[in-house]
Amino acid sequence: MSETMPQAPQKKLVISDKVMIEMKDVHKWYGQFHVLKNINLTVKQGERIVLCGPSGSGKSTTIRCINRLEEHQQGQIIVDGTELTSDVKNIEMIRREVGMVFQHFNLFPHLTVLENCVLAPIWVRKMPRKEAEELGMHYLKRVKIPEQAKKYPGQLSGGQQQRVAIARSLCMKPKIMLFDEPTSALDPEMVKEVLDTMVSLAEDGMTMMCVTHEMGFAKLVSNRVIFMDRGEIIEQNNPHDFFDHPQNERTKLFLSQILHH
Amino acid sequence: MSETMPQAPQKKLVISDKVMIEMKDVHKWYGQFHVLKNINLTVKQGERIVLCGPSGSGKSTTIRCINRLEEHQQGQIIVDGTELTSDVKNIEMIRREVGMVFQHFNLFPHLTVLENCVLAPIWVRKMPRKEAEELGMHYLKRVKIPEQAKKYPGQLSGGQQQRVAIARSLCMKPKIMLFDEPTSALDPEMVKEVLDTMVSLAEDGMTMMCVTHEMGFAKLVSNRVIFMDRGEIIEQNNPHDFFDHPQNERTKLFLSQILHH
Amino acid sequence: MSTQQPGSLPSKPPFWNDPAVRATVFQVIALAAVLAVGGYLFHNTQVNLANRGIASGFGFLDQTAGFGIVQHLIPYTETDSYGRVFWVGLLNTLLVAALGILFATLLGFVLGVARLSKNWLIAKIALVYIELFRNIPLLLQIFFWYFGVLRHLPAARDSVNVGDVIFLNIRGLYIPRPVFGDAFLFVVIAFFAAIAGTVFLARWAHRRQAETGQPFHTFWVGLGILVGVPLLTFFLSGMPLSWEVPKLTGFNFRGGMVMIPELASLLVALTIYTAAFIAEIVRSGILAVSHGQTEAAHALGLQHGPTLRLVIIPQAMRVIIPPLTSQYLNVTKNSTLAAAIGYPDLVGLFAGTTLNQTGQAIETISITMAVYLAISLLISTLMNWYNKRKSLVER
Amino acid sequence: METKTTFTPHPELPPPANTVGAVGWLRANLFSSPANSLLTLFALYLLWLLLPPALEWLLFKATWSGTTRADCAPGGACWVFIKMRFGQFMYGFFPEPERWRVNLAWILAVLGILPLLGKRNPLRLPAAVFMLFVYPLIAFVLFSGGFGLAPVETSQWGGLMLTLVIAVVGIAGALPGGILLALGRRSKMPVIKTICVTFIEFWRGVPLITVLFMSSVMLPLFLPEGMSFDKLLRALIGVILFQSAYMAEVVRGGLQAIPKGQYEAADALGLSYPKAMGLVILPQALKLVIPGIVNTLIALFKDTSLVIIIGLFDLLNSIHAATVDPNWLGMSTEGYVFAALMFWLFCFGMSQYSQWLERRLHTGHKR
Amino acid sequence: GATLDAVKKNGFVKCGVSDGLPGFSYTDDKGNVVGIDADFCRAVAAAVFGDATKVKFTPLTAKERFTALQSGEVDVLSRNSTWTSSRDTALGLNFAGVTYYDGQGFLVNKKLGVKSAKELDGASVCIQAGTTTELNLADYFRSNKMKFTPITYDKSDESAKALEAGRCDFLTSDQSQLYAQRIKFANPDEFVVLPEVISKEPLGPAVRHGDDEWFDIVKWTLFAQLNAEELGITSKNVDEMVKSATNPDAKRLLGTEGERGKDFGLANDWVVKVVKQVGNYGEMFERNVGEGSALKIKRGQNALWNQGGLQYAPPFR
Numbered sequence A, B: 001m002s003e004t005m006p007q008a009p010q011k012k013l014v015i016s017d018k019v020m021i022e023m024k025d026v027h028k029w030y031g032q033f034h035v036l037k038n039i040n041l042t043v044k045q046g047e048r049i050v051l052c053g054p055s056g057s058g059k060s061t062t063i064r065c066i067n068r069l070e071e072h073q074q075g076q077i078i079v080d081g082t083e084l085t086s087d088v089k090n091i092e093m094i095r096r097e098v099g100m101v102f103q104h105f106n107l108f109p110h111l112t113v114l115e116n117c118v119l120a121p122i123w124v125r126k127m128p129r130k131e132a133e134e135l136g137m138h139y140l141k142r143v144k145i146p147e148q149a150k151k152y153p154g155q156l157s158g159g160q161q162q163r164v165a166i167a168r169s170l171c172m173k174p175k176i177m178l179f180d181e182p183t184s185a186l187d188p189e190m191v192k193e194v195l196d197t198m199v200s201l202a203e204d205g206m207t208m209m210c211v212t213h214e215m216g217f218a219k220l221v222s223n224r225v226i227f228m229d230r231g232e233i234i235e236q237n238n239p240h241d242f243f244d245h246p247q248n249e250r251t252k253l254f255l256s257q258i259l260h261h
Numbered sequence C: 001m002s003t004q005q006p007g008s009l010p011s012k013p014p015f016w017n018d019p020a021v022r023a024t025v026f027q028v029i030a031l032a033a034v035l036a037v038g039g040y041l042f043h044n045t046q047v048n049l050a051n052r053g054i055a056s057g058f059g060f061l062d063q064t065a066g067f068g069i070v071q072h073l074i075p076y077t078e079t080d081s082y083g084r085v086f087w088v089g090l091l092n093t094l095l096v097a098a099l100g101i102l103f104a105t106l107l108g109f110v111l112g113v114a115r116l117s118k119n120w121l122i123a124k125i126a127l128v129y130i131e132l133f134r135n136i137p138l139l140l141q142i143f144f145w146y147f148g149v150l151r152h153l154p155a156a157r158d159s160v161n162v163g164d165v166i167f168l169n170i171r172g173l174y175i176p177r178p179v180f181g182d183a184f185l186f187v188v189i190a191f192f193a194a195i196a197g198t199v200f201l202a203r204w205a206h207r208r209q210a211e212t213g214q215p216f217h218t219f220w221v222g223l224g225i226l227v228g229v230p231l232l233t234f235f236l237s238g239m240p241l242s243w244e245v246p247k248l249t250g251f252n253f254r255g256g257m258v259m260i261p262e263l264a265s266l267l268v269a270l271t272i273y274t275a276a277f278i279a280e281i282v283r284s285g286i287l288a289v290s291h292g293q294t295e296a297a298h299a300l301g302l303q304h305g306p307t308l309r310l311v312i313i314p315q316a317m318r319v320i321i322p323p324l325t326s327q328y329l330n331v332t333k334n335s336t337l338a339a340a341i342g343y344p345d346l347v348g349l350f351a352g353t354t355l356n357q358t359g360q361a362i363e364t365i366s367i368t369m370a371v372y373l374a375i376s377l378l379i380s381t382l383m384n385w386y387n388k389r390k391s392l393v394e395r
Numbered sequence D: 001m002e003t004k005t006t007f008t009p010h011p012e013l014p015p016p017a018n019t020v021g022a023v024g025w026l027r028a029n030l031f032s033s034p035a036n037s038l039l040t041l042f043a044l045y046l047l048w049l050l051l052p053p054a055l056e057w058l059l060f061k062a063t064w065s066g067t068t069r070a071d072c073a074p075g076g077a078c079w080v081f082i083k084m085r086f087g088q089f090m091y092g093f094f095p096e097p098e099r100w101r102v103n104l105a106w107i108l109a110v111l112g113i114l115p116l117l118g119k120r121n122p123l124r125l126p127a128a129v130f131m132l133f134v135y136p137l138i139a140f141v142l143f144s145g146g147f148g149l150a151p152v153e154t155s156q157w158g159g160l161m162l163t164l165v166i167a168v169v170g171i172a173g174a175l176p177g178g179i180l181l182a183l184g185r186r187s188k189m190p191v192i193k194t195i196c197v198t199f200i201e202f203w204r205g206v207p208l209i210t211v212l213f214m215s216s217v218m219l220p221l222f223l224p225e226g227m228s229f230d231k232l233l234r235a236l237i238g239v240i241l242f243q244s245a246y247m248a249e250v251v252r253g254g255l256q257a258i259p260k261g262q263y264e265a266a267d268a269l270g271l272s273y274p275k276a277m278g279l280v281i282l283p284q285a286l287k288l289v290i291p292g293i294v295n296t297l298i299a300l301f302k303d304t305s306l307v308i309i310i311g312l313f314d315l316l317n318s319i320h321a322a323t324v325d326p327n328w329l330g331m332s333t334e335g336y337v338f339a340a341l342m343f344w345l346f347c348f349g350m351s352q353y354s355q356w357l358e359r360r361l362h363t364g365h366k367r
Numbered sequence E: 001g002a003t004l005d006a007v008k009k010n011g012f013v014k015c016g017v018s019d020g021l022p023g024f025s026y027t028d029d030k031g032n033v034v035g036i037d038a039d040f041c042r043a044v045a046a047a048v049f050g051d052a053t054k055v056k057f058t059p060l061t062a063k064e065r066f067t068a069l070q071s072g073e074v075d076v077l078s079r080n081s082t083w084t085s086s087r088d089t090a091l092g093l094n095f096a097g098v099t100y101y102d103g104q105g106f107l108v109n110k111k112l113g114v115k116s117a118k119e120l121d122g123a124s125v126c127i128q129a130g131t132t133t134e135l136n137l138a139d140y141f142r143s144n145k146m147k148f149t150p151i152t153y154d155k156s157d158e159s160a161k162a163l164e165a166g167r168c169d170f171l172t173s174d175q176s177q178l179y180a181q182r183i184k185f186a187n188p189d190e191f192v193v194l195p196e197v198i199s200k201e202p203l204g205p206a207v208r209h210g211d212d213e214w215f216d217i218v219k220w221t222l223f224a225q226l227n228a229e230e231l232g233i234t235s236k237n238v239d240e241m242v243k244s245a246t247n248p249d250a251k252r253l254l255g256t257e258g259e260r261g262k263d264f265g266l267a268n269d270w271v272v273k274v275v276k277q278v279g280n281y282g283e284m285f286e287r288n289v290g291e292g293s294a295l296k297i298k299r300g301q302n303a304l305w306n307q308g309g310l311q312y313a314p315p316f317r
C-alpha cells in the first residue's frame, strides 16, 4: 500500500507568488482568555505549512479561524483575496475553497462513503448527482479506497475513515486544505496510510496547512514549519533549519521533548 | 515521587509461623462450570504472595473467596483462625481483618476522599469521627495524597484513585490485604505510583496476596509466586526459581508469553 | 488584558449579509408573528364576546355559587361564592395528588425493589404488575375501579361493619372522627416538645458518636419519646379525646369521617398506575449503581443495611429523583381525570360546574390552566435547584 | 536438577447436586434464605387467592356464545356482550356497508410500515415516501368519503378506529412541530429560544384535559366569527399542540447526542444551516430518538381515552357508553376488561418494539 | 343575517343535541339520532331547505352546550335546555320558544318508603353537574331547611346509573328526564317519581344573539308546528289540506294564500314541508315522548292552550 511513499524527499515545490492566506495582527479571545495573540502569517499558493507547538498553544484555533469555524475578534484574515468577516456570503465562498480534515474524521455515519463525498458537491456546488458521483469515485480512487464506496463509515478502520474524510474534502475541489492533527486519533499502523495520502496530495501542489506532531512528515513535505506557544508564533523556518538549528529557547525545549519521545 | 521505590530488592521478610489463610481442598462452581478445583494454600503472617496465570484461570475467584465475596461449595477456608461459613458473624469478622483493593478502585463517588476512608472505621469499627479522620489522614499521607482529602474521587487521576482505595482499606487496619489486578486499569504513567505504594506496604510487613501481571513487582516484593490455570494451582515457588526455572510446561509457556510481551 | 494595542478590527460586512443583523431581523419577525397571532386571537375573542353579548371579567368570582359540593376540606355551603368553590376544588385536587404521590411512592419503591429481588417468583410478579398496569390507560383504570368494582359494594343499610365503628358501603368508607377536648392542647404541646426533644437527642447522639464512636439507637429511643410523652400527657390530662362514631341515621351515615368512593377509586387507580412507573425508575436507579460499589462496601466489612443506607441509596437517589419528580407532576396532572367520575376536583368544580353555571369559559379555563402551570413550574424550579446542588458534588 | 512436568488439567467435576438442576434452581431462586422462603410462600398464597377465581371468571365459567344477555350464565364473564357490540367498538357508528374502507386503510398502513421495519431494505425509500405523502390522502378519502365513496361524517367515526386516528394523526402532526421547537430551543437567538421554551413549558405544564377543554370550548371563541372546525379536528389540534411540546423534548435529546464534530464538519463543507440540519444532523438525531418517539406514541395512545371528556366516542367511550345500554346492564366489568386488553395489546406491543429498537441501536450504532 | 347565510352556504343545519336522553335526543344503536329535540332540528331543516335530512347533529354534554352555540359550532341548540333570564342575557342566547314545559322532580327507590320530597332531609342526591337543576335543588332544600349531599356527574346517564346502584338516595332532574332515565333501568318499577315539582323548566331551542332572521325562522318553525296542530293539519293530511283547506288561517299557514314565506326569506310552502316531513307538534310529541313512546308521558301541560295546556302559538298572519 505504500509504493507512493517516497523514500527520500522529492520536494517539487511550485510556489507561486499568489497569496492564498493572509493573517494580519489577528487576535482572538475565548471569553477572558486571550488565545491568539497578534498572529501574522502569509501562505502562498503551493506552500505546505506545518504548525506545531505544545498542547493548548492555539494551533487548532488558528486553522479553525481560517475557515471561520471560530471567529476572530481583531485583525484581518484574507483567504484567496476575500476577507473573512461575519458576512455570510463571504464565509460560504471561503468554505468552498478551503477543505478541512479533523482529528476525529467527523464522517457522517448515516451516509455511505460515497454519499459522504457527494453531499457537498450536490448541495453546495449544485452539481448533478451523476457527475458528483463520478467525482467522488475519482477521489476515492485517489485515496485508494474505491472499493469501500458503498460501505458505511462505521464499517471502516480509522485510517480508511480518515482517507474518506480527505476525499470528501477534495470533492469540493478546494484550493487550500487544512489538517488538524489528522493522524493523532489513529492506531500506529494506520498513521502511515494517511500520511502517504497527504504526501501524494502535496506532490500535486495542493496548498496545505497541517497541525501535526509527525516530524517525519514535516521534514518530508513541508516547506515551512511554524512553532506556536501560548497563542503566539514563536518561530518559523524551513524544516531543515527548524529542526537542526532552532533559534528560540522554547522551540529547543519543545523539540527535545518531541524528538526524544 | 518515587524516592521510596527501592532500586534493589530489600526483602526484609519477617514471616512468622502464624497461619493467616488456609484453603483446604476448596472447590467452587459457577452453575455447571467448575471454576476452582481442589485449591490448597497456606499463607503465613508476613508473606506476600503473587498470583498469576492466564485470564479466566480463577485467580480473582480465589482471592474473592477469601473475603467471601464469592461462596465456595466444598472444602474449608480458614482466615486468621476463623472458618468461613455462611455465618454472617464470621463473615463480618473476617471482612474486618481483610482489606481488598479492586481493579476498578470502586471508590464511593458521592463521598470525598476522606469520607471514603472514614466510612468503615466509623460504621464498622465504631470509631469516633475525629479519631477516624486522623487515621484517614494518616493513611492518605502514607499513600502520599493528603492534599486531595477534600476532593471527590471523580476529580482524581486513576493512580490517585487507586491509592485512595488502598488507604481506604488500610484504615480498617487489616491483617491481610488482597489486591485484584490493582494496576491493570491504569495508564502506564500511573502504574508506578501505585506499585510504589504497594512496595512500601510490603516493607512494613503486611501480609499480602496480589493478583498481578507486573513481573517486576513480583520479583521485587513477593516471597512466593503461585501460578494458576483452569482453576488449579499448577506451580508455586519463590520468585527467583519461578521465573528462572519454571517446572511445568504450562508455566513456561505462560512466562514466555508474558516476558516477551 | 495587557496593553496589546489593537490592530484594526475585522471589516464590517454589508448589513444585509451581517448575521447579527439577520438574526435581529429574524427575531423581530418571529416576535411580530407571535404577537400578531396572539393579537389576532385576542381581537377575535373580543369581537366574539361582544357580538354574543357574553359578559367577561372576574366579577363572577364573588357571585353566589348556589350548588352543593360533596367533599370540601374547608367549610362550604351553597351560599358561598365561586371564589370559594375555586379553593375547595384546589384543595381537593391537592389532597388527591398528595395522597396519590405518597401511596404511589411507597408502592413503587416496594415494587422496584421486588423487581430486583433474588426471589424469582417475587421478581416475576413485580414484572407482570408493571407491564400490566403501565400499559392500560389511567382513565380506564379509574372507570374499572369506580364502575366495575366499587359499584358492587353493599347499600348503606347492608354496610360491611367492623366493630360498629367502621362501615364500608357504596357511599364510602366511614371511620370515627376524633373529637378533641380542650385539654388536648396539652397533648399537642407535649407532642411538639417531644419532637424538639427527639431532634435534640439526635444531635446529641450524633455528637456522641463523632466523639466516642458509640452509636446510639436514636431511632428507637426517639420513637419512644415521640409516642410516649404525648401518650403520658394524654392520660395525665384525663384523656381529652373522644370519638365521633358514624351512625346510620335516616338515609346516610352521620358523623365520623368518610372517604367517598370517587376519591377512593381515583386514589387507587392513580396509585396503581403511577407505582408501575415509579418501580421502573427505582429499578433503573438501583441498577445504575455498579455492583462494584456493593462489593467494595462489603469488602470493607459494612453489612447489608449500612451498605444500602450509606453507599447504594445516596447514589441511586440522584438517578431516581429527577424522573421521580416528573412522575409527581404527572400525578398532579392526572388527578384531573377526577372529572370523569365526579370527584369534585379543581377541573370538575371550576372548569366544569362553575364554567357551566356562569358561562365564563375563558376566565375559568385560564385560571385552571394557570394553577397547573404554576404547580409545574414551581416543582421544576425546585428540581433544577436540587440538580444543580447535587451535580456540584459530582465534580 | 530440572524436572519437567507437563500440565494435565483436573477433570471437570459436576457441582454438588443441591446447587444445580431443579433443586439448585429452587434453592437459589425461591428458598435461598428463611426470609426468602417466607416471601415465596406468601407470593404463592397471593397467587392462589387471585388466579383461580380470576381465571374461572374470565375463562372457565364464561359464556362465549349466544346473542342476548339472557344467554349468559352467572358466575362468569359474559363475552357475548363484546361479541354483539364488537362492530361498534371497532368502528363506532361508521355505516356498516362502508366498514371495509376502514379495514382497507389499516391493511394499507400495515403493508406500508412493514418494509420500514427491516434494515436496509430496497423498498424502504418508496415505502417511506408512500407512508408520508400518499397514504394520508388515501386514508383521508377512505375514512371521510369523496371520489365516489359515500361521505361519512367524523361524528360517525368511533371505537378503535377513532383511537388510532387520533394517535396516529397526533404523532404525525406533533413530529414536525416538535422538530421545529427543538431546533428553536437550541437556537442561539434569545427571542426564538424564549418563544420556544415558553411554548414547550406551557404545554408540558398543563394537563391534557384542560387542553381538550380549551380546544373544545375556547378555540371557537378565538376564531373569527363563522369559522368553525369539526369537533374531531379541534381535538386533534389540541392533541398536536400538546404532544409537539413533549416531542420537542424527545428530539432535543437526539440533537444533544450528536457530537459537535458533525456540526463542524457540515459547516466546513460549506453547508448552510438548513442543509446541515436537514442532511446531516436531523437524520442522525431522529434515528436515535425513534424509541423516544414510540414511547410518546404509547403515551398518546393511552391519552386518547381522554377524549371521552369532550364527548368523542373512542374505544373506551364506545365501551363505556355500551355498558349503560339497558339491554346489557351489569356488563361494565366485561367491557372494561375488553378495553384493557385492547389497549394493553397495542401499548405492550409498541413498548416491546421500542425496547428492541433501543437494544439494536445500542449495539448497532458505533461511534 | 350571518347565521342564516352560513346555514344556507353549508347546505345543512348544525344542530346541538343531548349526548343521550331517550325521547329527547338519543343515538340509537344504528347511529340515528332520535327524539323530540332532534325532530325539532329536522323541522328547522325542512323549513330552510325543504328537506328534513339536511341537518347535522352534534351531541353535546351539558358543559359544552352553550359555548358550542356561542362559538358557532352549532346553529341551533335543541338540547332540553331551560330558558332562564341569565342565559338569555349574559350567555348571549335567544330562546326561541318552549318545546316542552317541564318541572324539576325527584326519582327515588320505592324501598326507601319516601312519599314526599319533604322527607328527603339528609339524603344524598345524584345530579348532573352544571345544570339549573343543581341550583334549584339547593334552593329548595335550603328553603325547607333540609340538608343534602350532592353527587354530581357530567352525564345524566351516569347519575341515573348511580341512583340505580345505590350511590345516592334520589335523583333529581326535569321530570321528563326522570321518566326517560327510568325506562333504562333494569327494574323500572322499583323507582317512583315523587309528586313535588319544585321548579318551572321551560325547555326549548336556543340560538345565539346577532341574527334576528335566523331567530325568527327557528321561533316560527315551532309556532308553525303548534298552529298546524291547532288547525288539525298533520303529516298525513297535509297534502290534502293544501288542496282543499278553506280555513283562511290554514291557507295562510300552508302558503296557499298570501306570501308569508317571503317574510322569512323561505319558500312559500315551507310549513307544508315541515309538517309533511316532521309532523305537527302533537305528532312530534306523541312519537317521541307521548303515550305511544316508551316514555309514556301524558300531554299534561304540554297540551294546546285550548285543551287545558300551556302550548300557545301566536297567530300566523
Ligand SMILES: Nc1ncnc2c1ncn2[C@@H]1O[C@H](COP(=O)(O)OP(=O)(O)OP(=O)(O)O)[C@@H](O)[C@H]1O
Binding pocket: A030, A033, A035, A053, A054, A055, A056, A057, A058, A059, A060, A061, A062
Ligand atoms: N471553545 C473554547 N472555549 C474556551 N477555551 C477554549 C475553547 N477551545 C479551546 N480553548 C482553549 O484555547 C486554548 C488553545 O486551544 P487549541 O485547541 O487551539 O490548542 P492546540 O494548540 O490545538 O492544542 P492541542 O494540541 O491540545 O489540540 C486551550 O487552552 C484551550 O483550552
Ligand SMILES: Nc1ncnc2c1ncn2[C@@H]1O[C@H](COP(=O)(O)OP(=O)(O)OP(=O)(O)O)[C@@H](O)[C@H]1O
Binding pocket: B030, B033, B035, B053, B054, B055, B056, B057, B058, B059, B060, B061, B062
Ligand atoms: N459470576 C460468574 N458466573 C459465571 N462464571 C463466572 C463468574 N465470574 C467468573 N466466572 C468465570 O470463572 C472463570 C474464572 O474467573 P476469574 O475472574 O476468577 O478469572 P481470572 O483468573 O481472574 O481472570 P482475569 O485475569 O481475566 O481476571 C472465568 O472463566 C469466568 O468466565
Ligand SMILES: [Mg+2]
Binding pocket: A059, A060, A061, A180, A181
Ligand atoms: Mg488542537
Ligand SMILES: [Mg+2]
Binding pocket: B059, B060, B061, B180, B181
Ligand atoms: Mg480477574
